[in-house]
Amino acid sequence: MQTNQLKGNNGPRYRQEQASEIPYELIKVKKLTPVIGAEISQVDLSKPLSKLQEKEIHRALSENQVIFFRDQKISKEDHIAFGRLFGDLHIHPSAPHVDGIPEMMKIYADKDSPRANGEVWHSDVSCDLLPPMGSILQIIQCPPYGGDTLFASMYAAYEALSDRMKMYLRGLTAIHDGEPVYRGMYKNFGVQDKETYPRAEHPVIRTHPITGKNALYINKGFTTQILGIPIDESDGLLTYLFEHMENPLFQCRFRWEENSIAFWDNRCVQHRAMWDYWPHTRVGNRITVAGDKPFFNAIDPS
Numbered sequence: 018m019q020t021n022q023l024k025g026n027n028g029p030r031y032r033q034e035q036a037s038e039i040p041y042e043l044i045k046v047k048k049l050t051p052v053i054g055a056e057i058s059q060v061d062l063s064k065p066l067s068k069l070q071e072k073e074i075h076r077a078l079s080e081n082q083v084i085f086f087r088d089q090k091i092s093k094e095d096h097i098a099f100g101r102l103f104g105d106l107h108i109h110p111s112a113p114h115v116d117g118i119p120e121m122m123k124i125y126a127d128k129d130s131p132r133a134n135g136e137v138w139h140s141d142v143s144c145d146l147l148p149p150m151g152s153i154l155q156i157i158q159c160p161p162y163g164g165d166t167l168f169a170s171m172y173a174a175y176e177a178l179s180d181r182m183k184m185y186l187r188g189l190t191a192i193h194d195g196e197p198v199y200r201g202m203y204k205n206f207g208v209q210d211k212e213t214y215p216r217a218e219h220p221v222i223r224t225h226p227i228t229g230k231n232a233l234y235i236n237k238g239f240t241t242q243i244l245g246i247p248i249d250e251s252d253g254l255l256t257y258l259f260e261h262m263e264n265p266l267f268q269c270r271f272r273w274e275e276n277s278i279a280f281w282d283n284r285c286v287q288h289r290a291m292w293d294y295w296p297h298t299r300v301g302n303r304i305t306v307a308g309d310k311p312f313f314n315a316i317d318p319s
């Protein structure tokens with residue numbers, strides 16, 4: 018059996034649409050791959066942004082799904098202010114936060130950690146009824162090498178499915194359950210478990226509210242079952258879709274440096290963090306921007 022090859026004899030199964038040729042006026046946008054990811058320069062996030070800078074950063078996120086900034090020496094207040102440009106801030110249902118700032122999630126792993134954040138492909142807190150629109154992570158302390166984060170385009174994963182599979186998935190919904198993920202997860206940080214954790218039903222294909230494009234919206238981290246079909250069929254389908262979305266064709270990989278920032282759009286991106294740097298330490302802070310209820314636009318048959 019061939020896996021992860023998207024085999025066919027009529028050219029590539031996935032063809033990336035041409036990038037916009039409208040130039041940016043203030044920021045510089047350098048793509049990491051034709052499919053996903055771009056590094057943004059000529060902007061200092063420690064200073065207030067002009068309306069045009071803000072608009073161009075938003076456009077870069079829409080066009081590239083995840084954007085990266087380097088050498089940003091920002092304070093916690095700058096980080097929060099940057100997040101607020103894109104919406105209200107989301108508070109994580111379980112993870113530890115920076116003292117006195119519940120909106121700022123701590124990212125930390127060292128030689129004694131029992132686990133590190135994000136080692137499974139996921140979209141942040143997709144178990145929420147209103148899952149976060151985006152996450153803005155700054156890494157403050159890096160291992161000498163390793164600790165990269167992989168990002169995968171769920172637009173590309175959706176587009177690469179056959180027309181028959183797209184038709185099959187249209188209108189299906191799935192359960193995203195926080196309970197098996199979060200219970201006991203942060204006990205090493207002294208976090209007490211809550212009585213319950215979020216659980217939500219979301220469309221398997223999600224239409225992005227800004228771009229109008231469809232994305233595959235299930236993930237290994239949270240999705241437990243596709244509804245409306247027998248459980249064995251759901252298990253088989255999820256196994257296939259999880260394998261499909263891990264194809265490297267849909268991915269970029271970011272190598273962090275101290276004071277790098279990544280801003281990813283959870284509506285169309287999944288990510289996975291590498292914990293390959295033991296016994297070294299990796300430290301960061303994350304601000305998460307609140308989002309809307311996922312929907313599928315059934316009018317558009319694409």
Ligand SMILES: [Fe+2]
Pocket residue numbers: 135139140141288
């Ligand atoms: Fe994450």
